[in-house]
Amino acid sequence: MDVMSHSSAFLLPTIPPDHRPFLTYALVLLNQRIPKFTPLLWEHAQLRLCADGGANRLYDEMPLLFPREDAVHVRNRYKPDVIKGDMDSIRTEVLDFYANLGTETLDESQDQDTTDLHKCISYLLDITPDINKSNLCILVAGALGGRFDHEIGNINILCRFSSMRIILLSDDCLIHLLPKTHHHEIHIQSSVEGPHCGLIPIGMPSGSTTTTGLRWDLIDREMKFGGLISTSNIVKEEKITVRSDSDLLWTISIKKS
Numbered sequence: 001m002d003v004m005s006h007s008s009a010f011l012l013p014t015i016p017p018d019h020r021p022f023l024t025y026a027l028v029l030l031n032q033r034i035p036k037f038t039p040l041l042w043e044h045a046q047l048r049l050c051a052d053g054g055a056n057r058l059y060d061e062m063p064l065l066f067p068r069e070d071a072v073h074v075r076n077r078y079k080p081d082v083i084k085g086d087m088d089s090i091r092t093e094v095l096d097f098y099a100n101l102g103t104e105t106l107d108e109s110q111d112q113d114t115t116d117l118h119k120c121i122s123y124l125l126d127i128t129p130d131i132n133k134s135n136l137c138i139l140v141a142g143a144l145g146g147r148f149d150h151e152i153g154n155i156n157i158l159c160r161f162s163s164m165r166i167i168l169l170s171d172d173c174l175i176h177l178l179p180k181t182h183h184h185e186i187h188i189q190s191s192v193e194g195p196h197c198g199l200i201p202i203g204m205p206s207g208s209t210t211t212t213g214l215r216w217d218l219i220d221r222e223m224k225f226g227g228l229i230s231t232s233n234i235v236k237e238e239k240i241t242v243r244s245d246s247d248l249l250w251t252i253s254i255k256k257s
């Protein structure tokens with residue numbers, strides 16, 4: 001089985017030039033408090049989207065991260081490429097502001113069966129040629145905390161698009177999927193993440209999971225809700241390996257800078 005490598009190098013100020021795998025980043029901002037490191041993600045991303053009310057957060061909260069600068073100046077600098085969603089949360093002044101700057105606005109108010117995050121991921125998939133899809137990594141800021149239905153909806157997107165690299169982020173932690181189609185190597189960026197971590201089966205129990213590099217490694221262990229799941233684990237080594245017969249969620253804490 002092929003090995004899939006994972007790294008949170010996007011949390012570093014500069015991604016090492018020889019970093020593997022070489023990825024193209026896209027950033028999606030959701031309608032939750034934007035993480036403090038959002039400007040860093042913005043610089044790494046080649047495409048920036050706001051999911052509906054995520055545009056309000058960009059407009060209201062990005063200037064707060066640059067208290068010495070004029071708010072309008074900051075807003076002009078951080079212009080999203082696209083705002084997409086059912087547009088029931090974005091304020092008119094915010095929509096007008098970014099539309100005047102040249103942001104593409106895509107109103108899908110007719111679709112009340114998929115979330116705004118789902119709509120943004122579909123957009124990114126549609127514009128990315130198949131050959132580039134495996135190199136695309138979608139960073140989703142503001143995905144955790146707040147309303148539990150939204151959080152679970154966001155995690156469901158990881159399962160719905162299990163072949164894509166999608167990373168849910170908050171100030172406190174990140175979550176991504178380890179699909180069962182691969183063995184996994186997670187390269188820990190210990191200056192910015194860890195040590196707390198978790199491995200959680202999603203969708204169905206895992207009959208067998210084996211890890212290395214954790215304080216409480218799993219060796220051919222079953223995991224299921226109602227039984228054992230691995231929370232409050234600790235990374236022990238720079239490289240974690242995971243093999244499982246089911247999709248797992250990987251979560252790791254993000255350090256306060």
Ligand SMILES: Nc1ncnc2c1ncn2[C@@H]1O[C@H](COP(=O)(O)OP(=O)(O)OP(=O)(O)O)[C@@H](O)[C@H]1O
Pocket residue numbers: 029030031032051052053054085086088089090115116117118142143144145146147150151153154
């Ligand atoms: N409290 C939250 N926690 C986590 N994610 C959130 C939260 N609020 C919003 N989101 C994410 O941001 C996206 C855009 O949010 P927005 O508030 O515009 O959605 P919405 O469709 O208007 O939600 P609703 O109508 O259910 O309040 C959502 O699709 C969701 O992915």
Ligand SMILES: Cc1ncc(C[n+]2csc(CCO)c2C)c(N)n1
Pocket residue numbers: 086111112113114115116
């Ligand atoms: C079974 C079922 N449950 C909830 C919704 C509501 N819903 C889900 S996504 C969405 C759009 C949010 O921007 C809305 C309103 C539905 N359609 N079907």
